Amino acid sequence: MSSQENNQQTLLEVEDLTMRFGGLVAVNKVKLNVKSGQIVSIIGPNGAGKTTVFNCLTGFYKPSDGRISYRGENITGSKNHEISRKGIVRTFQHVRLFKSMTVLENLLVAQHRHLNTNLLSGLFKTPAYRRSEQAAFDRASFWLDKVNLKSMANRDAGNLSYGQQRRLEIARCMVTQPDMLMLDEPAAGLNPRETKELDELICELRDHHNVSVMLIEHDMKLVMEISDHIYVINQGTPLADGLPDQIKNNPDVIKAYLGEA
Amino acid sequence: MNTTSIKNALITSVVFLILASFMMGVQLVPEGTSISLSLADPVRLEALGVALALLFVFQLFREPISNGWQAVKNKLPLPEHGIAETLQTKGEQHPRLKQLALAFLLAALIIWPFFGSRGNVDLATLALIYVMLGLGLNIVVGLAGLLDLGYVGFYAVGAYSYALLNQYFGLDFWSCLLLGGFIAAFFGFILGFPVLRLRGDYLAIVTLGFGEIIRILLNNWTAITGGPNGISQIPKPTLFGLEFSRRAKEEGNIPFHEFFGIDYSSGYKVIFLYLLALLLVIATLWVINRLLRMPIGRAWEALREDDIACQSLGMNKTIIKLSAFTIGAAFAGFAGTFFAARQGFISPESFTFIESAIILAIVVLGGMGSQMGVVLAAIIMTILPELAREFNEYRMLMFGLLMVFMMIWRPAGLMPMKRPHIALKESKEENSSSISQQPAHAA
Ligand SMILES: Nc1ncnc2c1ncn2[C@@H]1O[C@H](COP(=O)(O)OP(=O)(O)O)[C@@H](O)[C@H]1O
Ligand SMILES: [Mg+2]
Numbered sequence: 001m002s003s004q005e006n007n008q009q010t011l012l013e014v015e016d017l018t019m020r021f022g023g024l025v026a027v028n029k030v031k032l033n034v035k036s037g038q039i040v041s042i043i044g045p046n047g048a049g050k051t052t053v054f055n056c057l058t059g060f061y062k063p064s065d066g067r068i069s070y071r072g073e074n075i076t077g078s079k080n081h082e083i084s085r086k087g088i089v090r091t092f093q094h095v096r097l098f099k100s101m102t103v104l105e106n107l108l109v110a111q112h113r114h115l116n117t118n119l120l121s122g123l124f125k126t127p128a129y130r131r132s133e134q135a136a137f138d139r140a141s142f143w144l145d146k147v148n149l150k151s152m153a154n155r156d157a158g159n160l161s162y163g164q165q166r167r168l169e170i171a172r173c174m175v176t177q178p179d180m181l182m183l184d185e186p187a188a189g190l191n192p193r194e195t196k197e198l199d200e201l202i203c204e205l206r207d208h209h210n211v212s213v214m215l216i217e218h219d220m221k222l223v224m225e226i227s228d229h230i231y232v233i234n235q236g237t238p239l240a241d242g243l244p245d246q247i248k249n250n251p252d253v254i255k256a257y258l259g260e261a
Numbered sequence: 262m263n264t265t266s267i268k269n270a271l272i273t274s275v276v277f278l279i280l281a282s283f284m285m286g287v288q289l290v291p292e293g294t295s296i297s298l299s300l301a302d303p304v305r306l307e308a309l310g311v312a313l314a315l316l317f318v319f320q321l322f323r324e325p326i327s328n329g330w331q332a333v334k335n336k337l338p339l340p341e342h343g344i345a346e347t348l349q350t351k352g353e354q355h356p357r358l359k360q361l362a363l364a365f366l367l368a369a370l371i372i373w374p375f376f377g378s379r380g381n382v383d384l385a386t387l388a389l390i391y392v393m394l395g396l397g398l399n400i401v402v403g404l405a406g407l408l409d410l411g412y413v414g415f416y417a418v419g420a421y422s423y424a425l426l427n428q429y430f431g432l433d434f435w436s437c438l439l440l441g442g443f444i445a446a447f448f449g450f451i452l453g454f455p456v457l458r459l460r461g462d463y464l465a466i467v468t469l470g471f472g473e474i475i476r477i478l479l480n481n482w483t484a485i486t487g488g489p490n491g492i493s494q495i496p497k498p499t500l501f502g503l504e505f506s507r508r509a510k511e512e513g514n515i516p517f518h519e520f521f522g523i524d525y526s527s528g529y530k531v532i533f534l535y536l537l538a539l540l541l542v543i544a545t546l547w548v549i550n551r552l553l554r555m556p557i558g559r560a561w562e563a564l565r566e567d568d569i570a571c572q573s574l575g576m577n578k579t580i581i582k583l584s585a586f587t588i589g590a591a592f593a594g595f596a597g598t599f600f601a602a603r604q605g606f607i608s609p610e611s612f613t614f615i616e617s618a619i620i621l622a623i624v625v626l627g628g629m630g631s632q633m634g635v636v637l638a639a640i641i642m643t644i645l646p647e648l649a650r651e652f653n654e655y656r657m658l659m660f661g662l663l664m665v666f667m668m669i670w671r672p673a674g675l676m677p678m679k680r681p682h683i684a685l686k687e688s689k690e691e692n693s694s695s696i697s698q699q700p701a702h703a704a
Contacts, residue, residue, distance in 0.1 A: 058573060084575040092573075098566035101559070102680050109563040110574045112556040122555040123548065141685045154682050176574060 008035035017066035087179035099158030107140035270320035389538035397592025405585035406565030411472025417612035419597025445594025453586035491608025628674020
């Protein structure tokens with residue numbers, strides 16, 4: 001561990017995370033540690049259990065065993081929406097947008113918690129309601145600009161190209177003002193130029209927007225370039241972890257994963 | 262013509278023959294104490310034969326026919342999208358024009374009953390009740406995507422709330438209008454809790470059951486609800502204490518015509534009821550229009566689109582579903598209260614499953630989630646059966662036919678829902694200048 005890592009505060013700590021589906025052990029005693037302001041990647045072959053780890057961390061699955069703590073608070077087994085309210089949001093391996101709603105509406109839905117949700121003040125458009133609505137528009141506008149989708153604001157989300165949908169999904173996470181962003185294979189299906197843009201976007205999020213990022217990705221160039229720390233999982237079991245250079249040169253990893261390709 | 266079309270035509274004809282011979286080709290004839298089966302009268306058999314021949318020929322030449330129809334359609338100078346959509350786009354392009362048109366429409370809606378016949382005004386009132394019901398169910402089914410087959414239960418709750426509160430506590434229409442809505446909403450809330458864990462088909466079946474339970478309860482709780490005999494002499498609404506009857510029924514009330522010193526006419530009452538229904542519908546439209554542009558309305562739609570994504574964004578699925586169910590039920594409650602007041606008599610018979618089916622048909626026909634579509638569909642669904650009274654026996658058949666044609670012709674409904682267009686401020690410099698200005702940094 002580098003000295004820089006030691007200075008930072010631990011945001012998420014996972015110990016002995018285990019997930020069983022009947023007889024199948026999809027995740028076996030996985031340990032993770034994410035410090036604030038880091039980009040941490042999880043890599044491993046298909047079916048290694050990476051998405052399952054994400055599902056456990058975000059409350060989609062109740063882990064069979066282990067402990068997840070976020071900012072020192074035990075969140076193991078908390079409900080999905082409770083966890084995301086604490087500031088952990090994610091994207092999905094298969095994009096999940098509100099397809100028949102517009103791009104802008106997608107971003108407004110995500111901000112429901114920052115909007116004034118009082119029924120009466122909404123019905124009668126009180127000044128307070130208008131202000132919170134305007135703030136939501138501004139925030140949406142800001143992030144649409146960041147992901148280069150401003151001109152698409154009133155298009156149906158389902159009509160965007162694949163790369164645009166991926167970016168919109170990230171923007172939709174960001175308008176919730178998270179502390180931790182979890183991206184599940186965000187570069188899958190992107191062309192090299194789009195991947196480059198994604199790389200820059202993720203770095204910007206970390207450097208200027210106070211989010212830590214957890215990343216599942218198969219694009220090794222991307223992973224090695226931007227990760228502060230990498231965890232390797234193979235068949236549900238942790239194989240190695242360390243800095244990009246350490247992982248690149250780890251014989252076990254090369255054998256199990258990099259060598260395969 | 263090829264072998265597949267011959268095969269198709271044969272299969273269709275055989276299916277038709279089997280169905281028709283059982284349903285229409287034979288009849289039961291009572292013979293003393295027993296019943297025997299005999300052939301239907303020759304006229305009907307001939308008609309069946311003609312129908313069979315037509316069907317066979319149509320299926321045989323279906324391809325050329327539909328090709329020809331397509332050609333005709335292309336030749337016609339009709340706009341690409343339906344008339345409704347064209348109107349909608351026009352309205353968006355010229356907001357002033359739209360407002361003017363709406364004002365004229367409203368004025369026409371208010372003025373015409375004074376010249377229309379009594380029967381027509383009465384029918385329009387009924388149509389308006391269905392508009393309200395359709396709009397309410399549209400929240401649950403069209404927006405939130407929860408298939409509710411027991412919606413009529415809440416309609417019944419509203420109607421019986423007024424009837425019973427009036428009978429036992431002497432409450433008047435206006436206070437019961439609010440109470441009826443609240444009580445129905447409360448029922449929606451209570452019933453919603455256990456139901457909303459279920460998805461899709463299961464939800465539909467359980468809500469169907471709830472609708473029936475409410476009806477059966479009303480039917481059998483004779484001591485309070487009067488059972489199948491229903492409740493009669495429910496007072497009509499009053500206008501600031503003015504009654505629309507010949508003589509005041511309640512102590513201290515003055516009849517409307519005496520107050521204004523005009524002759525009594527039962528027409529006033531009908532017109533008053535119509536205007537009241539119009540007012541309720543406009544209020545409903547306004548409320549739902551606002552809800553749609555509020556976080557809660559968007560949350561309903563988002564939930565219909567993808568509930569997993571919703572949860573991952575911190576939305577509580579149960580609360581959102583429950584709110585749709587509750588608010589939808591409230592509108593049924595309002596409609597029910599008004600219905601009871603208009604009829605003056607209610608019984609469980611008015612709240613059978615077929616009513617739920619009709620309201621659902623209105624939502625589907627109009628276009629899931631679309632307000633104007635639902636209004637249009639409600640009007641069509643109430644007025645068509647009246648126009649074709651002689652075919653009353655075949656009412657359900659006609660509904661079925663209408664549905665089939667709609668699914669082929671416009672699968673998204675008469676007027677598919679349009680997304681609201683929100684213009685974002687063009688503030689290039691502000692957004693791209695520096696990171697310190699970004700609004701997302703509040704936390
Ligand atoms: N809900 C589930 N039920 C049963 N098995 C599952 C479930 N989710 C994932 N798995 C299994 O867990 C293993 C890991 O899957 P996943 O986490 O999607 O892998 P990765 O994302 O690393 O490609 C796979 O064998 C998969 O079949
Ligand atoms: Mg995966």
